[in-house]
Amino acid sequence: MLDVHRLRVFRSVVASGSVQAAAANLGYTPSAISQHLTALQRETGLALLARAGRGLRPTAAGHALAAEAERVLARLGAAESLIADLRAGRTGALSIAYFASVGAAWMPLVVRHILSEHPGVRLDLQLREQIPDSREERADIQVVVARSGFDPGSGFTAEHLLDDPYVAVLPAGHRLAGRTEVDLADLADEGWVDNDFARGWCRDNLIEACTAAGFSPAFRVEAHDYPTALAFVAAGIGPTVLPALGAAHLPSGVTCVRLVRPTPMRSIHTVVHDAVEHAPAVRTAVAALRAAATAVGPTR
Structure with a gap:
């Protein structure tokens, strides 16, 4: 066994x-x-370091072991923190991962609810768009965008929270700003503000809807996030299309209009680690997320 x-x-x-x-x-x-390094190389049977001038550089085997050691020591640190929490009478730690628009719209109230019910819990909040491939890197709870019926992986359970329709956000005075709804194709000739720099699932979903409506959107300018895109719209640069949760906090000078024929939609789910699903803080967090989704409503 390796010496930690x-x-x-x-x-x-x-x-x-x-x-x-x-x-x-x-x-x-x-x-x-030097003695510890010699012992570790003898213990592994590998040449882990090589001379580089006055210093040392890791070999290929050394690079691989250093990366794995980083993960092992991080997990060990988390276990030590948990032990310290338990000894101090705290209820332990809870990790929650979420994407940006949920962070702005839901997480402040969700966190307040968790801490009011479990004031001793230590929260680890992570901004994350994708589910990590490694089980060890996954949070206890993750709020994700995925297609209905997706497989969250062995040891995890997914629950559908909300279908979040896309809306058009238009500058004040835009020719369509006075309508209650617009066909997606009505925006075909506009110069759009792009709002998904990561080119993630939400953007792919939007492009598919535009293709179904018979056009490809012409993006005039690219923003790295929803707030920046909304600021561009307010400046009169052009419209942007984004999920309704992303339009929860609109700046002045813009208006939000429902999209129809078709209405792009994204599905929001929770993914919970089965090993912690019955922990009180986890149950409180999931209930708070359900309440947040219910408050928004299933179809707006």
């Missing part, structure tokens, strides 16, 4: 680039650092 302390020393050497720097960072003598 030697892994920490090795990671410090790789990060700092030399035995002397690692010794200074860790408060050890260079001789002690």
Whole structure:
């Protein structure tokens, strides 16, 4: 079994680039650092470091072990934090991942509800658009956009929360601004403001809807997020089309109009780790997310 302390020393050497720097960072003598490295290489049977001038550089095997050591030590740190919480009488930690528009529209109230019910819980909030491939990197709860009936993976359970329709946000005085709804094709000749720099699922969904309406949107300018896109609309640059949750907080000088024929839609789900689904804080968090979705309404 690998010695965790030697892994920490090795990671410090790789990060700092030399035995002397690692010794200074860790408060050890260079001789002690060298002894730990020699023992680790003997323990693994691998050449992990090579000379590079006055310093050291990891070999290919060293790079691989350093990356894995980072993950192992992070998980060990999380376990140590949990033990400290339990010893102090706190209820432990809860990690929640969510995407940006849910963060602005739902998470402040969700977090307030969790902390009012469980004041001792330590929250780890993560802004994340995709579900990580690695189980170890996944949060206890993640709010995701996905197609209905998607597979969340073994050991996780998905629950549908809301179908979030897309809307058109138009500058004040736009020719369509006075309508209660517009056909998606009515925007075919407009110069759009793009709002999905990541080119994620939400944008793909919108492009599919435009294709179904018989056109491809002409993007005039690209924004990296919804608030910036809305600011561009308010400046009169052009319309943008985004999910209704992203239009929850509109700046002055714009108006929001429902889209029809077709109405692009994204489905929002929670994904809960089965190992923690019965934990009180998890149940409170999921209930708060359900309440937030219900308050918005299933179809606007």
